[in-house]
Amino acid sequence: MRNLKGRxxxxxxxxxxxxxxxxxxxTIDRIARAGFGGIAPWRHEVEKAVxxxxxxxxxxxxxxxxxxxxxxxxxxxTRSQWVANVNENKAALxxxxxxxxxxxxxxxGGLPEGSRDLSGAREQVSEGLAELLETAxxxxxxxxxxxxxxxxAADRSVLNTLAxxxxxxxxxxxxxxxxxxxxxxxxxxxxxxxxxxxxAAAGEAGRIFAYHACDWLHQTRDMLLDxxxxxxxxxxxxxxxxxxxxxxxxxxxxxxxxxxxxxWRRDPGEVLRTCANRLQTVV
Amino acid sequence: MRNLKGRxxxxxxxxxxxxxxxxxxxTIDRIARAGFGGIAPWRHEVEKAVxxxxxxxxxxxxxxxxxxxxxxxxxxxTRSQWVANVNENKAALxxxxxxxxxxxxxxxGGLPEGSRDLSGAREQVSEGLAELLETAxxxxxxxxxxxxxxxxAADRSVLNTLAxxxxxxxxxxxxxxxxxxxxxxxxxxxxxxxxxxxxAAAGEAGRIFAYHACDWLHQTRDMLLDxxxxxxxxxxxxxxxxxxxxxxxxxxxxxxxxxxxxxWRRDPGEVLRTCANRLQTVV
Numbered sequence: 027m028r029n030l031k032g033r034x035x036x037x038x039x040x041x042x043x044x045x046x047x048x049x050x051x052x053t054i055d056r057i058a059r060a061g062f063g064g065i066a067p068w069r070h071e072v073e074k075a076v077x078x079x080x081x082x083x084x085x086x087x088x089x090x091x092x093x094x095x096x097x098x099x100x101x102x103x104t105r106s107q108w109v110a111n112v113n114e115n116k117a118a119l120x121x122x123x124x125x126x127x128x129x130x131x132x133x134x135g136g137l138p139e140g141s142r143d144l145s146g147a148r149e150q151v152s153e154g155l156a157e158l159l160e161t162a163x164x165x166x167x168x169x170x171x172x173x174x175x176x177x178x179a180a181d182r183s184v185l186n187t188l189a190x191x192x193x194x195x196x197x198x199x200x201x202x203x204x205x206x207x208x209x210x211x212x213x214x215x216x217x218x219x220x221x222x223x224x225x226a227a228a229g230e231a232g233r234i235f236a237y238h239a240c241d242w243l244h245q246t247r248d249m250l251l252d253x254x255x256x257x258x259x260x261x262x263x264x265x266x267x268x269x270x271x272x273x274x275x276x277x278x279x280x281x282x283x284x285x286x287x288x289x290w291r292r293d294p295g296e297v298l299r300t301c302a303n304r305l306q307t308v309v
Numbered sequence: 310m311r312n313l314k315g316r317x318x319x320x321x322x323x324x325x326x327x328x329x330x331x332x333x334x335x336t337i338d339r340i341a342r343a344g345f346g347g348i349a350p351w352r353h354e355v356e357k358a359v360x361x362x363x364x365x366x367x368x369x370x371x372x373x374x375x376x377x378x379x380x381x382x383x384x385x386x387t388r389s390q391w392v393a394n395v396n397e398n399k400a401a402l403x404x405x406x407x408x409x410x411x412x413x414x415x416x417x418g419g420l421p422e423g424s425r426d427l428s429g430a431r432e433q434v435s436e437g438l439a440e441l442l443e444t445a446x447x448x449x450x451x452x453x454x455x456x457x458x459x460x461x462a463a464d465r466s467v468l469n470t471l472a473x474x475x476x477x478x479x480x481x482x483x484x485x486x487x488x489x490x491x492x493x494x495x496x497x498x499x500x501x502x503x504x505x506x507x508x509a510a511a512g513e514a515g516r517i518f519a520y521h522a523c524d525w526l527h528q529t530r531d532m533l534l535d536x537x538x539x540x541x542x543x544x545x546x547x548x549x550x551x552x553x554x555x556x557x558x559x560x561x562x563x564x565x566x567x568x569x570x571x572x573w574r575r576d577p578g579e580v581l582r583t584c585a586n587r588l589q590t591v592v
Contacts, residue, residue: 219473249529
């Protein structure tokens, strides 16, 4: 396993970690100044600005864009809405290319309003991904399927395990083109009894495009916005990173923490210093 | 699939559904009077009373005890605590036998305080189950492993999928003695991409000992106490029950709803009438 001591160049900050409280250009500067090697910005902040200008700023600071967050949800109650969702993702993929992103993060979406058809929603996802894979190749930006924790199956993602994501990858991309893979996120996957074997299989297929770190707090008070800083929770982070790296992952370790009542209330500089410290000691 | 219309004798009420607001003897009477065929009481209410007396009351009312809730958590920080946990479960199994319970529900427990050793906790569970299986045979009460939703992996159950539970069953009980199996709970399992195949495998091995119904609310506000009444959420309940019955399950359908802000505030009679209505129409 790589030693992250003195290697913040191997570490990236997902801008959500700072709570989206400042303009993106300021956040980019902060992250670069703090010595991190990468950044993962969100569409709502990038699309508010001029994409080419953001790309230029990031490039000038030598930051790697470890992922572009994130897809428009795919499943829809009507076919025309589904088509619109796919098309929004195609546009976002072009922005991801402008940003030079290592991957476009696919959070696939939950059940359409009023639906109880989980397998139907999963089919809509696969069908959408098949279309997007074409665009991804054209743009040169890989799709990273991010399985979300099962507690989000209803409202955010019907894709819930690495094994499920890999099944989709194998079905749509038998030739292992390098444009369809997964983002492994500590928060979503740490509990999975099949974690080790799924990570190994993902690596074997060359499909690990991103690794997201945070922690699971023993007493989680909010299903969405109470993620822990690395070291404050129950996840064996070194063991998990070791699996991912043993499986061949050589990309950056990206910190992504949603924490409304704690880290989002703290000074962004303090948050970045804490991330830097924890990355070098407990991850 | 069985038609539940007019067949409340095929339906059971887990007493947690009523919020444990009344003495158990009153709850037993209510459930029997409402026409249900079964009941699943909790240890904390049974142990407050005289077990033999409760058993007598239940028997006199011709109620089937669809499950006795539930095990003491197994994983522990020290060996002596682990032994104590196992022994508490042995005592509870004897009470389950007195009650004539169809199974003893195993909610296996989360990580010990301060621990990050998930696989170690899982080993403690397997080891404990091996011991308890002996007692279960002696008492004539099967152990029903209940995989809990992955959002409880830290604090309530390191057993999180049916596939994982079945692996344990196969390892500890190759001969399929009938004393080690699973409780399939809608709330915990509905999201699982491997649900259908796991249910089929469980049925094939004769290991489905209980089926628990409720619903997953699209906007869940509390990780523990915001379960939905059947029909109010996003789960395709008929499809799930059909899988379970096609796999050979012939036991009762047990309603188990934790709902602090909604159903636990309503009159117990209203809750039971609603359960009866929904069981016969949407489950």
